[in-house]
Amino acid sequence: MVMEQVGYEMGAQNLDAVFAALADPTRRAMLTRLAEGEASVGELAAPFKISQPAISKHLKVLEKAGLVERAIDEQRRPARLKAEPMAEAVEWMNYFKRFWGDSFDQLDELLVKLQAEPKGGQDE
Amino acid sequence: MVMEQVGYEMGAQNLDAVFAALADPTRRAMLTRLAEGEASVGELAAPFKISQPAISKHLKVLEKAGLVERAIDEQRRPARLKAEPMAEAVEWMNYFKRFWGDSFDQLDELLVKLQAEPKGGQDE
DNA sequence: CCTTTCTATAACTATATGGTTATGGAACAA
DNA sequence: TTGTTCCATAACCATATAGTTATAGAAAGG
Numbered sequence: 001m002v003m004e005q006v007g008y009e010m011g012a013q014n015l016d017a018v019f020a021a022l023a024d025p026t027r028r029a030m031l032t033r034l035a036e037g038e039a040s041v042g043e044l045a046a047p048f049k050i051s052q053p054a055i056s057k058h059l060k061v062l063e064k065a066g067l068v069e070r071a072i073d074e075q076r077r078p079a080r081l082k083a084e085p086m087a088e089a090v091e092w093m094n095y096f097k098r099f100w101g102d103s104f105d106q107l108d109e110l111l112v113k114l115q116a117e118p119k120g121g122q123d124e
Numbered sequence: 125m126v127m128e129q130v131g132y133e134m135g136a137q138n139l140d141a142v143f144a145a146l147a148d149p150t151r152r153a154m155l156t157r158l159a160e161g162e163a164s165v166g167e168l169a170a171p172f173k174i175s176q177p178a179i180s181k182h183l184k185v186l187e188k189a190g191l192v193e194r195a196i197d198e199q200r201r202p203a204r205l206k207a208e209p210m211a212e213a214v215e216w217m218n219y220f221k222r223f224w225g226d227s228f229d230q231l232d233e234l235l236v237k238l239q240a241e242p243k244g245g246q247d248e
Numbered sequence: 249c250c251t252t253t254c255t256a257t258a259a260c261t262a263t264a265t266g267g268t269t270a271t272g273g274a275a276c277a278a
Numbered sequence: 279t280t281g282t283t284c285c286a287t288a289a290c291c292a293t294a295t296a297g298t299t300a301t302a303g304a305a306a307g308g
Contacts, residue, residue, distance in 0.1 A: 019147035023140055024266085028216070035220060041285060054267055056286060061265090075275045075284045083223035090217050092152070096159060099207035148296085165255060178297055180256060185295090199254045199305045 014066060015092060018085045021065035026050065027058050031067060034081040041077060138190065139216060142209045145189035150174065151182050155191060158205040165201060 021027055030044050045055040059079055062068040066085040071078050145151055154168050169179040183203055186192040190209040195202050 015152070016147055016149060019143050020265095022213075022217075023143035023147055025140060026266090028139070031220070035223070042283090050266090051268065052285070053269085053287080057266070060286095077285065081220070081223055083220040086217045086220050087224045089146075090214055093146075093210045093214050096155070096205070096207040096210050099159065099205055100211045144295095150296095166253090174296090175298065176255070177257080177299085181296075184256095201255065 014085060015089060017061075017065040018067065018089050021061050021067055022086075022089070024058070024061075027062055030055075030058060030062065030079075031081060034068065034079060038071070038078045038080040040073075041079070044079065138209060139213060141189040142191065142213050145185050145191055146210075146213070148182070148185075150178075151186055154179075154182060154186065154203075155205060158192065158203060162195070162202045162204040164197075165203070168203065 022031075026048060029047070033039060033044060033047070041052065041055055041059065044059070045052050048055070059068060059070075062079075063070065067082055068079045069082050071080065146155075150172060153171070157163060157168060157171070165176065165179055165183065168183070169176050172179065183192060183194075186203075187194065191206055192203045193206050195204065
């Protein structure tokens with residue numbers, strides 16, 4: 001049985017939290033850092049001039065958006081990236097792909113064309 | 125003036141505005157509506173219970189994010205979708221694609237495969 | 249002209265956000 | 279035990295956000 005094991009709700013409500021979380025440059029930088037591996041609060045705070053409590057707050061925002069998980073390692077509370085909610089957000093935006101038509105669009109068209117016509121005729 | 129001393133992130137100032145604009149469900153609904161074609165303020169306001177000035181405010185937020193353009197048509201100020209800034213946002217998120225490894229990943233793989241082998245033999 | 253329609257703006261309220269400093273708890277080090 | 283490190287939370291502040299009502303302006307209809 002494959003259950004929705006995400007600790008926080010998915011769906012439109014979570015899009016609010018995900019987009020809001022991504023709207024802050026400090027949080028985006030934290031996520032970029034976490035893409036390299038889990039990091040403690042101190043390690044996350046190091047590159048910034050803002051205080052440690054501010055980083056803790058940002059972490060809470062990311063947690064509520066489902067974008068990070070916390071662990072317990074001695075006194076540390078390392079954060080780990082959980083990127084799945086971004087997939088939701090990207091999916092939502094992909095609805096608008098046809099309005100900016102970049103390479104991904106072409107790729108999509110190509111895929112559809114190939115699926116529809118494996119022989120490869122070209123017309124419309 | 126103010127130098128970016130944070131090593132992680134470049135300008136990305138517009139990402140702030142884009143993600144923030146997308147963080148509101150009313151604004152996302154407005155964008156979805158605009159995907160069907162341009163709409164006046166009144167038409168955009170119709171589906172919602174909130175007031176017309178609230179819609180005008182939301183439009184201003186979308187405008188500042190570069191997600192809509194306004195035109196002038198008699199007394200109307202129709203809004204039209206401009207999705208390009210979403211591409212930026214998606215690009216940013218695509219950096220994290222490998223952490224959720226979805227169909228997009230497969231699509232990407234397919235492209236690489238097709239570019240490598242234009243003949244497109246199907247095997248594997 | 250006067251009226252209606254469409255929209256923007258001002259003024260206000262309530263809440264959310266992003267930051268601070270101060271403090272305290274939990275886990276290691278001595 | 280005492281001290282130190284890591285982190286969370288509380289209390290506070292300034293500003294931003296999302297909504298409201300009221301009003302005003304521009305354009306079209308009479």
